[in-house]
Amino acid sequence: MAHTLIARQPILDARLRVFAYEILYREPESPDRAPRGTADAASFSVLVDLFTSVDLERFLGGHRAFLNLTRTALLRLAEHPVGVGRLVVEVLESVPADEGVQAAIRGLRREGLEVALDDFHLDGGHQALVPLADYIKVDIRALGPGELAEHMQALREAPARLVAEKVETQEEWERCRELGFDLFQGYFFARPETTRHHRIPTNRAQVLRLVARLQDPQVGLEELAELVSQDAALSYRLLRLINSAYAPEGEKVGTIQGAAALLGVEGLRAWGTWLALALLDDTPTELRVVTLARARMCAMLAPEAGMAEEQGFLVGLLSTLDALMDTTMGRALTPLPLVGEVRAALVHRAGPGGRLLDAVEAHEHGDWAFLERAGWDPERLAEAHVAATAWAEELKATV
Incomplete structure (x- = not known):
């Protein structure tokens, strides 16, 4: 195969x-x-x-x-x-x-x-x-x-x-x-129900404010851990994730501070963001799986697009934010303190991140011809897609 x-x-x-x-x-x-x-x-x-x-x-x-x-x-x-x-x-x-x-x-x-x-x-x-x-x-x-x-x-x-x-x-x-x-x-x-909203619904706006704090580069590891600790549902899901996917065998992580030590600042930022978005219980489960698989796949392929893995993960993670927030991508990203390269990829499909996201979505649709025209190795993307999808399916139960 x-x-x-x-x-x-x-x-x-x-x-x-x-x-x-x-x-x-x-x-x-x-x-x-x-x-x-x-x-x-x-x-x-x-x-x-x-x-x-x-x-x-x-x-x-x-x-x-x-x-x-x-x-x-x-x-x-x-x-x-x-x-x-x-x-x-x-x-x-x-x-x-x-x-x-x-x-x-x-x-x-x-x-x-x-x-x-x-x-x-x-x-x-x-x-x-x-x-x-x-x-x-x-x-x-x-x-x-x-x-x-x-x-x-x-x-x-x-x-x-x-x-x-x-x-x-x-x-x-x-x-x-x-x-x-x-x-x-x-x-x-995986698309917004409407692009005519002038205001993001209240429950989504609350989550988006949390995501904005998690993505703030001025917020350090200790403050991130404190921020997560203030939300009981977010804390519970993060500890479930850590103990199923990250904790050493035979050990149990029981505090957010312990989880933060394992993940590091960028890991806590990324997983805190994902779990915060997963708090939107009125979104289809499959949308969350697609989001997580895209994030993993983008991280795996990021070096080939000239991006850091952490930035690739974030591009994939936020690629369905318009659907999760039920608004346009530009409006959804407005409160987030993202670096220009990530924002350009998500809003305009520009730069290395835009090229990466186009490739991942083309693979989702089975558009192998597009991948070859764009200079990607379809076999490499297929390998990453299978691995990322299986990984997302396994993590689905933890969140």
Whole structure:
């Protein structure tokens, strides 16, 4: 798997809880490139590699994996099932709904695998597969408002969950939910609900004031520890984090001062900021996981972009601040005493930090072609993405 490019895209339910992830990837040594937000169809050998060479349990956080397969791989999987209980096989719109494919789908379902019809269209020739599907995915960007409503009306009685694909804004999510979709795929949850707010909501403003103090370069280690100690919820979460991820084996850290000694000033600044943002309980859990994974991935890749690891971590950590604060990025950053390089990266995508953040987000979307055009090594980013995502999934339970 060293040469397989892999990323994941969340599929959420109506309560914004993760239901599954679609695996985005490119096969080793393939000249093809997946367009933004999509994945190539997998060969059977890549499918086997995914389930034997990648720790999918950690990478997926225990959730299902949606994966596009070629027709040949679909037929072979029916003969040699892997991923039972975890894999959802996506049947591309280009795969003919012939007797062989229908028989393979029936066989997969008997073995305990689930099947999704990808990019379903009423005129696409997959109507014969509808009774066999567990999920039907509809690309909302390929249909006008009237066509989308027509599709939903036609699929209302289908024995499958309906998945809205390429949902990129809160407004689109609300519209799809009203139409009756069950699941939603895209990064709409990582964007502000509206950019028209002139005032940040009170609970968010309180957290932002705390973050501003944590990021103040004039505040030293002792004062940082005192600041954290004044918030019971923040103190509790920091001690949980320290004892699960940092404390020496067999030892227990029981005070914020002890945690500060272990983390140091920059570590306490970074983790205090993350945990303060995690106090916003009305934000989707997946947004916090994406934030933490981005921070870790940016830190891992920062030296290659010409940044210090600590600055890379901060750029990734604050990259979703607009969504967390439900306002524009510029407005969210106004009270924070950030160095110019970090602010430029977040607001204007400028400088080394902007280049780094663009690369990390492109990888999240499976845009391997962009990474190569921008001079990045996609394999290096894939390696960092898998490690950072698994790390974020493990830490999720501690906060």
